[in-house]
Amino acid sequence: MIKAEGLTKRFSSLTAVDHISFRVEVGEIFGLLGPNGAGKTTTVHMLATLLKPSEGEAWVAGFSVTESPGEVRKHIGIVFQEPTVDRFLSGWDNLYIHGMIYGVPRGELKERIRKALEFVELERWAGVLVKKYSGGMLRRLELARALLYEPEVLFLDEPTLGLDPQSRAKMWEYIKELRRSQGTTILVTTHYMEEADRLCDRVAIIDRGRIVAEGSPEELKRKLGSEVIYLRSRKASELIDELREAGLSARMLSPELIALAVSSATEAMPKLFTVLGNLIKHVEEISYHRPSLEDVFLHYTGRKLRDSEADAADFIRMVARVRRW
Amino acid sequence: MGFTSAVAVMWYRQVKKFYMAKPRLLGSLAQPILWMVFFGLGWSSTIRGPMARMLFHGLDYMSFLAPGVYMMSIFIVSFMSGVSVIFDRQFGYLKELLASPAPREAIMLGRVLGDSTVSIAQATVLLMAAKALAPGISLATLPVASLVGFLAALCFTSLGSIIAFKMETFESFNIVNTFITMPMLFLSGAFYPIDTMPAWMRHLAYVSPLTYAVDATRGLLAGYSHLPLAVDAAALLAAAAALLLLSAAAYKRATVG
Ligand SMILES: Nc1ncnc2c1ncn2[C@@H]1O[C@H](COP(=O)(O)OP(=O)(O)OP(=O)(O)O)[C@@H](O)[C@H]1O
Numbered sequence: 001m002i003k004a005e006g007l008t009k010r011f012s013s014l015t016a017v018d019h020i021s022f023r024v025e026v027g028e029i030f031g032l033l034g035p036n037g038a039g040k041t042t043t044v045h046m047l048a049t050l051l052k053p054s055e056g057e058a059w060v061a062g063f064s065v066t067e068s069p070g071e072v073r074k075h076i077g078i079v080f081q082e083p084t085v086d087r088f089l090s091g092w093d094n095l096y097i098h099g100m101i102y103g104v105p106r107g108e109l110k111e112r113i114r115k116a117l118e119f120v121e122l123e124r125w126a127g128v129l130v131k132k133y134s135g136g137m138l139r140r141l142e143l144a145r146a147l148l149y150e151p152e153v154l155f156l157d158e159p160t161l162g163l164d165p166q167s168r169a170k171m172w173e174y175i176k177e178l179r180r181s182q183g184t185t186i187l188v189t190t191h192y193m194e195e196a197d198r199l200c201d202r203v204a205i206i207d208r209g210r211i212v213a214e215g216s217p218e219e220l221k222r223k224l225g226s227e228v229i230y231l232r233s234r235k236a237s238e239l240i241d242e243l244r245e246a247g248l249s250a251r252m253l254s255p256e257l258i259a260l261a262v263s264s265a266t267e268a269m270p271k272l273f274t275v276l277g278n279l280i281k282h283v284e285e286i287s288y289h290r291p292s293l294e295d296v297f298l299h300y301t302g303r304k305l306r307d308s309e310a311d312a313a314d315f316i317r318m319v320a321r322v323r324r325w
Numbered sequence: 326m327g328f329t330s331a332v333a334v335m336w337y338r339q340v341k342k343f344y345m346a347k348p349r350l351l352g353s354l355a356q357p358i359l360w361m362v363f364f365g366l367g368w369s370s371t372i373r374g375p376m377a378r379m380l381f382h383g384l385d386y387m388s389f390l391a392p393g394v395y396m397m398s399i400f401i402v403s404f405m406s407g408v409s410v411i412f413d414r415q416f417g418y419l420k421e422l423l424a425s426p427a428p429r430e431a432i433m434l435g436r437v438l439g440d441s442t443v444s445i446a447q448a449t450v451l452l453m454a455a456k457a458l459a460p461g462i463s464l465a466t467l468p469v470a471s472l473v474g475f476l477a478a479l480c481f482t483s484l485g486s487i488i489a490f491k492m493e494t495f496e497s498f499n500i501v502n503t504f505i506t507m508p509m510l511f512l513s514g515a516f517y518p519i520d521t522m523p524a525w526m527r528h529l530a531y532v533s534p535l536t537y538a539v540d541a542t543r544g545l546l547a548g549y550s551h552l553p554l555a556v557d558a559a560a561l562l563a564a565a566a567a568l569l570l571l572s573a574a575a576y577k578r579a580t581v582g
Pocket residue numbers: 011014015016034035036037038039040041042043081191582
């Protein structure tokens with residue numbers, strides 16, 4: 001339903017998206033997971049024909065984004081990262097205007113607005129000015145707006161950015177329900193691990209404009225071994241040689257941090273003592289846990305993503321973006 | 326993606342927004358009324374008698390001023406509505422509009438028509454009130470004056486949005502106000518006649534479409550105009566056409582995201 005091949009975007013000297021390729025099947029919820037500035041938004045904009053790729057090509061709903069952007073646009077819905085509602089109009093008016101300028105058949109428009117508002121449970125707020133909506137309601141309104149055209153493909157750019165956990169869970173419900181009832185193909189970007197894990201069928205991890213890993217959340221986690229042991233030591237470089245000699249899959253995460261991918265941490269731990277022998281006294285800290293996508297990210301990029309909870313920084317960033325635009 | 330439905334719905338948006346913001350409506354009505362009352366009554370009791378009638382081409386000062394204030398109200402409301410594109414950009418709404426498959430000219434035109442409708446409606450209410458202070462003006466020609474007003478409103482909403490697309494931030498707003506709005510008002514002949522201005526001011530005055538708009542409405546409502554109505558109308562038509570085209574070009578150039 002979506003296919004990208006060598007998609008690239010350069011802004012003067014900066015390569016925001018660097019030859020990425022992926023496929024999204026019909027009815028799939030596909031996640032683009034990556035930290036700030038990874039190139040998620042730029043990718044979405046190219047797929048939604050709002051930005052011209054510098055190189056490469058992509059097809060959405062069977063149409064080329066470079067050759068027939070008009071056709072692509074007829075088959076997609078998009079929720080932008082930053083709010084794009086008219087705050088001084090009611091929710092209903094926002095949907096009505098959207099429907100009209102996006103060419104929803106006039107005879108059906110009112111019925112579709114009613115259904116869309118019902119779907120996101122905002123019927124009772126239809127007549128209220130949007131500036132009085134909470135952040136979660138605002139996002140739901142934007143989702144409803146993107147649904148008016150009954151798109152085959154839906155792009156959601158960080159749909160839960162800055163929302164509290166309840167509102168976020170609610171948004172996931174709507175997204176899943178949409179796929180179930182309409183079979184909509186959904187591409188969602190996020191930097192929340194938990195979101196990618198719980199919501200997406202498949203995930204591509206994107207970092208500095210490149211896709212570093214791709215697969216279902218389970219596959220990605222399994223690739224790391226089922227569990228990870230972390231060793232902190234000032235002599236990490238000496239330790240890692242020993243560990244590798246013993247045939248363990250060890251990676252240096254930072255000058256003082258080693259990650260060991262093992263099938264079972266509890267069984268591997270005693271073996272560690274044997275392998276390291278005398279060196280064990282240089283180990284300052286041992287911890288282990290079942291891998292999350294966070295570890296997958298760490299594994300492929302050597303860097304931490306970010307906390308999985310929405311925080312104040314998110315909000316500030318969001319506001320700053322709104323300003324910038 | 327019908328052109329007309331996009332125009333219609335943008336018209337709807339501008340009018341509805343205005344209707345939803347009632348305090349603003351009162352505010353922008355109050356300002357020109359205050360001008361009429363204080364500026365108007367202040368001067369008309371200072372400059373009076375046959376001398377004044379000569380200065381103002383046979384009119385008393387209130388009758389001279391009222392059409393000027395009517396046009397001032399149209400100018401300010403429509404110019405500011407045009408500039409408010411910058412708010413749409415700031416709040417992200419411009420992205421929603423520009424990302425749509427609707428022709429951008431249609432979006433621009435609908436917006437301009439909506440804003441112009443609003444400013445005419447407001448100015449008409451104002452003129453009714455002004456009639457009480459300036460009994461010398463005639464409302465019989467109001468329909469024609471409204472047409473002139475509408476042409477002027479098309480000019481100034483377009484001008485406002487052209488400028489807004491050039492502005493980077495809200496801060497430029499004050500600069501625009503000081504260096505465009507104020508000089509255009511003072512040069513327009515709304516408050517004092519143009520023919521007694523120093524030559525350089527007079528030349529400048531005839532560059533601004535507002536001058537022709539004030540002259541035409543004064544001719545229609547108070548019975549005196551400096552230029553023939555046809556000349557004023559032609560100047561306004563030409564300006565409206567040029568500014569609409571430029572504004573459409575600015576919408577087309579604007580980038581999304
Ligand atoms: N219009 C632009 N001009 C120049 N550089 C840009 C532009 N848009 C994005 N960039 C740069 O491209 C890179 C990728 O940006 P992008 O917005 O796609 O990242 P993102 O993954 O969406 O990040 P975030 O989580 O912050 O939204 C960033 O370094 C950004 O500064």
